[in-house]
Every structure is written in C-alpha cells, then in structure tokens.
Amino acid sequence: MGPVFGLQGKLADWRREGFIDADQAERIAAFEAGRGRPKLALALAVLGAFTIGVGIIAIIAANWDEIPISLRLGLHVAVNLGLGGTIWYWARQHSPDLEARVEGGVLLLSLSTLGLIAHIGQSFQLQGTTAGLLGGWLLLATPFTWALARGGLNRWVWTLGLFGWLLATLDEHHHWLNRHHLMTSCVALSAAAFYALRAACPPLPPAWARYCGQVSVGAVIAGLTIMLLIVQPLHGHAASAETQIDALIGAGIGLLALVAAHLLVPSDRRGSLRIGLGLALALAPPLSILPLLLSGVTGAIITGVAFCLYWIGLARLALMAHQTNWFRLAVALIAVRVFVAYLDAAGGLMATGLGLVLAGLVLIALAFGASRVMSWGKGRGA
Known part of the structure; x- marks a missing residue:
C-alpha cells in the first residue's frame, strides 16, 4: 500500500498546482491501484x-x-450462446480490466464455432470440404470477431482463416479457373477486395480498417517481391502460352481493381504520398507477371531493373512518410537483388575459390553501401 499512498500525495500536489483536476486524479489512482492488484x-x-x-x-x-446427437449439439450451441452473451456483456462495460477477458473470450468462441461446424458434419456424416468448413466458420465468426475483437491475435486468426478459405477454394476449382484463364484474376481481385474493406459501409471499426489496409498492401508488395526476387532467378524458361494469357488478364484486372479500391477512400486521393502508394499498388500486378513472360538474359535484366526501380520508389515514399524501417528494408532488398544478379552473372565462377572470394567482396561492398544509405535515410527521416 505504500506506493499507492505515495501516489496519492503526488496527485494531491499536482491538483493543488493545477496540473490535473479531481476526475483525472481519481482515474490515475484507480489505474495504478489496478496495476498492483x-x-x-x-x-x-x-x-x-x-x-x-x-x-x-x-x-x-x-x-x-x-449421448444423443440432439443433446450433444444442443449443449454445444448453448455453450456458444452463453459464451457470446458473456463476451458481449464484458465488452459493454468498457473497462480496461476486462479487455483481456474479451480478447480471450472471442478467441475461444471463434475456435468453438469452428468445432461446432465440424461437430455437425461428424454427427450427420456430411461429406464437406476444407473450403466449406472454413467458409462456414467465416460466415459465423466474422460478425462477432469484427464487432468485439480489438487485439492483434484475433485479427490474425481471422485473416489466416480467410486466406486458408481462399487457397482451399482456388485449389478446389483450379481446373475450371485455369481452363478459363481466371486463376491470376481471382488472386488479384481477392487482394483488391480486402483493400476495399477500408471503405466498407457501414464503416469498419478504425482498428480493423487500418488492419485491412496494412495486410492488403503487405500481401501485394510481398507477392511482387517473391515473384521478382525468388521466382525469376529459378525460372529458366518462359511459361506456357495458356499461363501467359492467364497472367496478362489477371495483371490488367488487378491493376484496375487496385486503383478502384484505392480511390474509394477520399483521403487517399489527395497528397503525393497517398497517390504514390496507390500507384505502387496498381503497378504490382503487371510487374509481378514478368517472370512468366520473359526468360533468358534479357528477362533477368528487365526483371532485376524493374525490382530495383520499384523498391527505390517505395524507399522514396518511406522517406516522405518518415518510415525509416521501410527505407532500410528497401535498401536491404535492393542489395539482395543486386547480389542475386551477380550470382547469375558469375555462373561457373561460384564453383571455384575465385568465385567465393569475389562473392565475399561483393557482399562487403553491398554492406558498406547499404550502411551509408541507411545512415543518410535515417538523417532524412529525422
């Protein structure tokens, strides 16, 4: 109790000096007392x-x-309803002490809902698919997850479920999608639809709106980076004509869909930073299909240059937004891409001691250059 009494004395002094009022003093005392509970x-x-x-x-x-099926399912449904009512009651209290209970309860309810769907399928011997299981879970879990969850854990659980459902659905219908050249289009439209959730009506909670924007931007840029940084060096020849047609259609649809999703938010239409981000997102689908269209030395040069220019543009946006971590990531990825290009050019030299010596020198030079550029970027960000 000593620290609390000491705090009460400080709060009394702050009130006399006019730094805080009585209501603020009471809330501070309650918060500190709760921390020590x-x-x-x-x-x-x-x-x-x-x-x-x-x-x-x-x-x-x-x-x-x-146990009869009706009793098993009835108890499971009753447990879910009771848990949901308890979480709703806790959430209505708006108490910091109950936030952890709400997050844990939402996670438990989400997992119990997934178990209920599997329970129904097992009880009636239903021959469902993974896509059907995850789709039913999303249909039931999305409303209470969006309404009650505020922590990152529940948002990531929901996102993993959504991505799992998308992958399972694409795998289930991949023959039809490939035959109609729609596989790439479905992937691009999924990313654009997730990005467009920021402008949902009725609007999402602010934390969810920010989260949808961050995840979709990260997924689009990560997909482009994987294609140009990893897939292209491993792809020794151009893809088939059918795959190229699918990629071209998907790139065009993805570009238009991402532009439309970006323009749905009025604030994203103003300012060079937000416009630049929208342009970077729109360019990601066309650039990501380059490894499928180009091969040989010419393809390696074009994809390497495109990758470096793209991340240089993102580095510029990071400087404008004072995001030094993103700037450092851009510098590191550009350095890695340059080194990958060097490995391609070195060819048989890597099997010799001279090749290893040259590789070590290139790495040291890249490390020195990256450190200088990062220092410059940090100064600009400050």
Missing part, C-alpha cells in the same frame, strides 16, 4: 475453469456413443 486469484480461477472444461470434454469423449 495481485493476479494469483485470477490465474487460479482460469486454471480451475480450464480443468473443469477438460474434465467435461473427457466425460463426453468417454460416453460419446451413448
């Missing part, structure tokens, strides 16, 4: 609840065949 009781309660849950699961598993 012992957690042992809560930890024992959570452990006890977990033990009871495991015991109930063990009893049900031991008597699975003896």
